[in-house]
Amino acid sequence: MNEQTRRLRYFFSGQNFSDGVRITVSILLPAVLLGQWGHFDLGLTISTGAVCVSVTDTPGPATHRRNGMLAALALVGSTALLTSLAAVNPWLLGLQVGILSFLMTMLLVWGARAGAVGTAALLNVVLLLAHPPKLADAPLHAGLLLLGGLWYAGLAMVAYQVRPYRPAQQALGECIHALAQFLSLKAKFYNTATALEEDYRQLVAQQVVVNEKQEAVRDLIFRTRQIVNETTSTGRRLVLTFVETVDLYERITVGYYDYSAVRETFGKTGVLDEVARLIRHVATELDHLGVAIQTNNAHPGTGPVLTAEWDRLQARISALEADPAIEGNTRVLKKILVNLRDIIRRVGNIRSYFDEARAADAPAVSRAAEHTQFVARQEIELRALGQNLTMKSAVFRHSVRMTVACLTAYILAETLWQGQHNYWILMTVTIMLKPGFSLTRQRNTERIIGTLAGGALGGLILWAVPWPEARFAILVVFMVVAYSFQRTVYLVTVVFLTAYLLIMFRFLGLSYLGVAQERIVDTLIGCAIAFSAGYFLFPNWxxxxxxxxxxxxxxxxxxxxxxxxxxxxxxxxxxxxxxxxxxxxxxxxxxxxxxxxxxxxxxxxxxxxxxxxxxxxxxxxxxxxxxxxxxxxxxxxxxxxxxxxxxxxxxxxxxxxxxxxxxxxxxxxxxxxxxxxxxxxxxxxxxxxxxxxxxxxxxxxxxxxxxxxxxxxxxxxxxxxx
Incomplete structure (x- = not known):
């Protein structure tokens, strides 16, 4: 298969697409079913609970995901009741926004998942600002939110119970895909037409991606008791293959040479082009294996072809020793050749992931205690919260920054810009403002561009597609795409999220032009507040x-x-x-x-x-x-x-x-x-x-x-x- 086909298979068999489908189903189904029975408002509340809890369902061990969703459920229910009580007075509501924005952001001291729990609670508060329930209706509203959260959490955990090894296979496949790209970049160092400085820049950037993927697999595999105890063939193969992948990464990184001298000495011989070609072919084979593991379909492999190509390269290098211009100075090429042989061998070891006999021959003893030393532990200790209540703490500074920005957005929305959906300003601030200015700036840019492009896309669909059934089908597709890219390409998420919201509001009978205009204005205001807060309030350079x-x-x-x-x-x-x-x-x-x-x-x-x-x-x-x-x-x-x-x-x-x-x-x-x-x-x-x-x-x-x-x-x- 070609590169584009592999990319598509990676996407459709990956964790992000699976999560996108699950989030779409959990949000859409309650609203559609209850809407058919004349209770759309109740269905929308249940869907809101599912949206909030889905924020915490990031990749990781099942127990961590479950605990995060349970914590989010508790905070979503409690913040719903508190918001209903505070909604009787705008000043009291503003005080609640300020306090909760600080406290929920401080949860970051316990890690990213705890921070996501805080984000879910803040998101619930912001969404409640649109139509705060009356005190008499507050328990019912909170109960419906909890029902929606339980619906999403149940759906997620059932999917895990049905296919317990699936998340680990998906994470391992993505890790191998990143490693294949890293190896492919190494081929550029043997291309005399490329700039070495740019080659290094790309390689180091991909090194970051490989490390992120390896950490994700390490956390997922070594924290999952069912896998590290190696009670099944699949669990053993996952552990053995990941260990082999890390060793392969080491072999790829050790292949450093003085590339300037190598290019100068051997550039005119043409042998470097053959080295680069073999590296790219090995990278392609590795990429095929990543797809195979992620889709759980065996790959026949091209091991003999790679070995034959390596033999031809060996003969080519041996022939250079007789070249008077080289004068037998081929030691560096032989080192490259030996390293490539070892890489090809290790790729073959990864291919044996599909060999159940290999896993059966592995020791059947538990290695859980041995593996836990490779993953960092994040203890939930209350004293950590007190220790971070100082301006020296980056989390504390960010919490103060978030509090000021959220209060500014709330006051501005309540006094100067009272649109029908003015809570979008506060929502934009809570989503856009990040601990580091660089990410805040990037998210703001993507949010503005994505909102404009999504507004144009949504308007085009509503103008060109008059049939409700077709619009609904497009809405579902847009939702899946939006939620599938929320962790990888935020710009894509914003484009399709904005488009599907416009289509949804049109179903609710609102003027999509008015909604688009308000969303663009609210986004610009919210982004301006978030950008200013990130730049001027205790910036994190x-x-x-x-x-x-x-x-x-x-x-x-x-x-x-x-x-x-x-x-x-x-x-x-x-x-x-x-x-x-x-x-x-x-x-x-x-x-x-x-x-x-x-x-x-x-x-x-x-x-x-x-x-x-x-x-x-x-x-x-x-x-x-x-x-x-x-x-x-x-x-x-x-x-x-x-x-x-x-x-x-x-x-x-x-x-x-x-x-x-x-x-x-x-x-x-x-x-x-x-x-x-x-x-x-x-x-x-x-x-x-x-x-x-x-x-x-x-x-x-x-x-x-x-x-x-x-x-x-x-x-x-x-x-x-x-």
């Missing part, structure tokens, strides 16, 4: 937090360098400990890259040394890749330990010292891993392989020194700002 991400990356690489020194010194390292160190390196590097990307979307005046920061991000990636490459070589050579000559020790010591100095410059109070470089192995005359090892260690020293030079500039800039 990424450049002010980059030093923390840099320190975390340096600390992780120092620990990674220590395990390399331990291996060279002949000291064993447990596999799980190594995987934890590797995970820390990948997570810290991805967090740093993501923060850098966010900084680039902020105003130019708020960006500090973007060129040097990008250089630091790239050097950090190169350093971890080369440490991983050396570690992989030593793991393959085990149990034999290669000689560790004094020159190698000096190189490692210098590299560690440079990284330690860099960490001290960035964060003087940071804890620094200590590295011991004494070896118990005898010193022997250096062979060709040992000289190659020494060259790699010297390269680590060079990269570490370059990082030191960059951090010196960045630290000087930081001191100047303070």
């Amino acid at each position: 990424e450049s002010e937090q980059l030093t923390d991400y840099m320190a975390a990356a340096l600390r992780a690489n120092l620990a990674y360098l220590r395990q390399l020194a331990d291996r060279l010194a002949g000291r064993p390292l447990p596999p799980d400990k190594y995987r934890l160190l590797r995970k820390d390196v990948y997570v810290s590097g991805a967090n740093l890259a993501a923060a850098f990307q966010r900084m680039l979307t902020e105003p130019k005046s708020k960006q500090h040394r973007p060129t040097e920061t990008h250089e630091f991000v790239v050097l950090n990636h190169i350093l971890s890749s080369n440490i991983a490459a050396l570690t992989g070589t030593l793991r393959e050579a085990a149990p034999a330990v290669p000689p560790f000559p004094p020159e190698g020790r000096r190189a490692l010591t210098s590299a560690a010292a440079a990284l330690s100095k860099s960490l001290t410059r960035i964060n003087p109070t940071a804890d620094q891993p200590t590295a011991e470089f004494n070896s118990t192995t005898p010193i022997e005359p250096a062979s060709a392989d040992d000289k190659s090892l020494l060259d790699q260690l010297n390269f680590l020293q060079k990269v570490s020194t370059d990082i030191g030079k960059v951090t010196e500039v960045l630290a000087g800039e930081s001191v100047a700002r303070t």
Whole structure:
């Protein structure tokens, strides 16, 4: 299948589309059924409860999803009663809006899912502002909201019980898809027509995506008891395949070389084009496997074809050794060839996901305790709330910012702009205002563009399609699309959400032109308030937090360098400990890259040394890749330990010292891993392989020194700002 077909299959078999269909059904069905029986208002209230609870149903372990939905149900019911009581007086209602906007935003101290619970409660309050129920009707209204929330939660949990492994398969498929794209980007480094700086920028950006997908799978698999206990063939295969995927990611990242020199030496021979072609073919095969796992359909694979292509590339490289212009200097090409062979082998291991015999041969003992160390724990402790009641807390500052913005929107809607749907202003603020300014700015832009485009699309449908049945069918499609893209492409969500709302209001007998005009005006006002609050009220600039991400990356690489020194010194390292160190390196590097990307979307005046920061991000990636490459070589050579000559020790010591100095410059109070470089192995005359090892260690020293030079500039800039 071609790339477009694979993308479509990924979409229609993915978690986002499944959630989009479920949200659409849970919202639409109560309103349609009760509307047929003459109780549309009751059905609409039930649908509102489903909408609010759906906000908390983000991907993750079933127990976490269930707990989040139950917490949302409790807050939705209580806020409904409180809003009904406060609605007797506009000032009292405004006070409630201010208090709840602060408290619900503070829930972020317990993580993203807790923050989503707060968002669900705020959304319920905002929707109630349109037509607050009378006190006598408040219990019934709250009960209907709870019924809608229970309806959605029940639907979600039943879907999980019917297909318990489906979310994990979908998440694993998406993870492999992201990894295939990462591998495809590596092929660009062998294309002499591309700019290496842009290649690195794209690769680091995709590294962020891969890390996000791996964390999602890790959280989902290792927190699901039914999977990690490995009581079934499917559960074992999921765990084994994910572990193989992480190892494959390591093999892909270790393939770093001096691409400028490689291009200059071999660019005219044409061999680099063949290397890039093979990498793209392997990436395509990996992408096919991702689709197969996500759809749970076996893929025959093209392993023999890839092996044959690798053999041809090997013969091509061997032929170059006789070229006088190359003078036998093909060592780097042979390293690339060996790495590609290992990648192809690991892709074949992932293909064996569909081999039940492989899972049956795996140990049947529980590994739940072993796997839990790979996932971060988020405890719900009340003291965390008190500890964050300070201006030093980003969550507290955001809560204050949200409170001021929501009160401004409420007062403006009640006094100056009293439209039929003026609550849209407050809704826009609660949705648009994010902890970081970069995301707030991006969401505001997408909201404005999407609202205008969605208004035009909805108007076009209503003008061109006069038949109610056809309009309703289009409305359903638009709802599914809107809710399917809400976590990935917000612009698409806004376009189709606006269009389907216009069609829905037309069914209710309202003038769609008037509704479109009001929605556009309300959106512009709400976005202006959210943007201003994000820019002027305790703004959260990424450049002010980059030093923390840099320190975390340096600390992780120092620990990674220590395990390399331990291996060279002949000291064993447990596999799980190594995987934890590797995970820390990948997570810290991805967090740093993501923060850098966010900084680039902020105003130019708020960006500090973007060129040097990008250089630091790239050097950090190169350093971890080369440490991983050396570690992989030593793991393959085990149990034999290669000689560790004094020159190698000096190189490692210098590299560690440079990284330690860099960490001290960035964060003087940071804890620094200590590295011991004494070896118990005898010193022997250096062979060709040992000289190659020494060259790699010297390269680590060079990269570490370059990082030191960059951090010196960045630290000087930081001191100047303070």
